Amino acid sequence: MVLDKLGASLKNTLSKIAKAVFIDEKLINELIKDIQKALLQADVNVKLVFNLTNGIKERIKKEDTPKGLTKREQLVNIVYEALVEFLGKEAVKIEPDKKPFKIMLVGLFGSGKTTTAGKLAKYFLKRGKTVGVVGLDVHRPAAMDQLEQVAKKANVQAYTNKEEKDPIKIWNEHKEELEKKDIIIIDTAGRDALSDDLIKEIEAVNKAIQPDEKLLVISADIGQTAEAQAKKFHESCGITGVIATKMDGTAKAGGALSACAITQAPIKFIGVGEKLEDIESFNPKGFVGRLLGMGDLEALLEKAQGAISEEDAEDLSKRLLKGEFTLEDLYEQMEVMSKMGSIGKIMEMIPGMSQIKMPKDALKVQEGKLKKWKYVMDSMTKQEKQLPDETLNQSRIERISKGSGTSIADVRSLIKQYRQGKKMMKMFKGKDPEKAMGKMMSKMQQ
Numbered sequence: 391m392v393l394d395k396l397g398a399s400l401k402n403t404l405s406k407i408a409k410a411v412f413i414d415e416k417l418i419n420e421l422i423k424d425i426q427k428a429l430l431q432a433d434v435n436v437k438l439v440f441n442l443t444n445g446i447k448e449r450i451k452k453e454d455t456p457k458g459l460t461k462r463e464q465l466v467n468i469v470y471e472a473l474v475e476f477l478g479k480e481a482v483k484i485e486p487d488k489k490p491f492k493i494m495l496v497g498l499f500g501s502g503k504t505t506t507a508g509k510l511a512k513y514f515l516k517r518g519k520t521v522g523v524v525g526l527d528v529h530r531p532a533a534m535d536q537l538e539q540v541a542k543k544a545n546v547q548a549y550t551n552k553e554e555k556d557p558i559k560i561w562n563e564h565k566e567e568l569e570k571k572d573i574i575i576i577d578t579a580g581r582d583a584l585s586d587d588l589i590k591e592i593e594a595v596n597k598a599i600q601p602d603e604k605l606l607v608i609s610a611d612i613g614q615t616a617e618a619q620a621k622k623f624h625e626s627c628g629i630t631g632v633i634a635t636k637m638d639g640t641a642k643a644g645g646a647l648s649a650c651a652i653t654q655a656p657i658k659f660i661g662v663g664e665k666l667e668d669i670e671s672f673n674p675k676g677f678v679g680r681l682l683g684m685g686d687l688e689a690l691l692e693k694a695q696g697a698i699s700e701e702d703a704e705d706l707s708k709r710l711l712k713g714e715f716t717l718e719d720l721y722e723q724m725e726v727m728s729k730m731g732s733i734g735k736i737m738e739m740i741p742g743m744s745q746i747k748m749p750k751d752a753l754k755v756q757e758g759k760l761k762k763w764k765y766v767m768d769s770m771t772k773q774e775k776q777l778p779d780e781t782l783n784q785s786r787i788e789r790i791s792k793g794s795g796t797s798i799a800d801v802r803s804l805i806k807q808y809r810q811g812k813k814m815m816k817m818f819k820g821k822d823p824e825k826a827m828g829k830m831m832s833k834m835q836q
Contacts, residue, residue, distance in 0.1 A: 396644070397681040399428035404466055404682060413461045422447050425469065432644030435617065438476070446472045466682075473678040477647060481673035482631065482656040484603055486519065492574045492599060495633070496592055496623055497607035499580035502635035504533065506607050506661060507577045508540030509669040513659075515546060519572040524564060525550040526557035526595060527579040537577055544666055557591065558598045576601065589626045596627040604629045605658060608646045610636045616646045620655060635661035638668070717775040720808050721767050762796050763804045769793035778808060 403424040410417050422443050429439045455464045495503045511521045523541050527533035534550040541548035549564040568574050606629045608616050623629050634646045637660045657672040769790045774781045791798045
């Protein structure tokens, strides 16, 4: 999950407020120290940490508690707002407003530019855009091969030339064909360090291509050296934003985040896993909400949007509101979930769910169940999926078990899950969805 350790530290800090009998200066000082410790351990720049926490302390001392909020709620709100402000306050999204819209990726060797090019290609492809990726890394061995493989996985066209050593000639060679695309993603060369020849090459490529977006790809595990990188790249081509990669696999991502705060270059995307689907447009409010256990519904809805078409979602919701629920509906829901990512990643986006301390082993078991249930349903006939209650007798269950390579217990487990889902959907039949949801939630809490 994204910044697991920082999130856990901040949640523990805020839980002290909830448990405190009195909100006094001693508690506030303890709260500030805990926040400082959590941010410093995440490799956030020291000066920025103290500016941030001093601002929090000043607000706590000066501001009166607004009507409708308790003192505890106000403290949590001040911490939330300060962290959101620190990370850019508002989401700065990429809105392609011309054709072709050119996005150039820059960064050091090993920052994940090529993989990120594939992730961005898939991201925009899911949103109905035609996409092409261009390989201008003429220095790294097999860079073009890697880009072609990533492009193939993303189901987009890669434009490369493995013999040419001049990146601008490669660009000009494919320019006419690229003009037909909605989005062009340009993968440039990286180095082990910020060398003068790299900077000169980026300046020349930037001048020739004139990209609409110049995104610095920073690996979240490089710590505070990210600051010097961001400044140097900004001087060479005027970066318009940042993509922070490997946000799921490091406790030190604060370095990349604070680099953005220093250069005023907004984070536009974050990489949260190894799969091509594991990229999210960055929203400071949602990101901080996730860190503090409040969820991130906007990111969840965006993932759902990319996983299922609007027409399919509308059709499914109409059937469910009529109280109709078959194994085919359950199958569709599972397909959507598998496209959205792991259960753990989905849970951390749902308000309140990230507070549940579910062991990682338990999450793996649940994901394993979903895979088995898919195998089970793939071995069913259309009639069995549409009319499970009428058709699934003992002999059919045994046949499905053998055909899917699963146990009879796995098949029965799926049937049980389907019946529970059907029972819930009956609550929605002919009713106001909001009232029905309230009824369902109250039953779950009993």
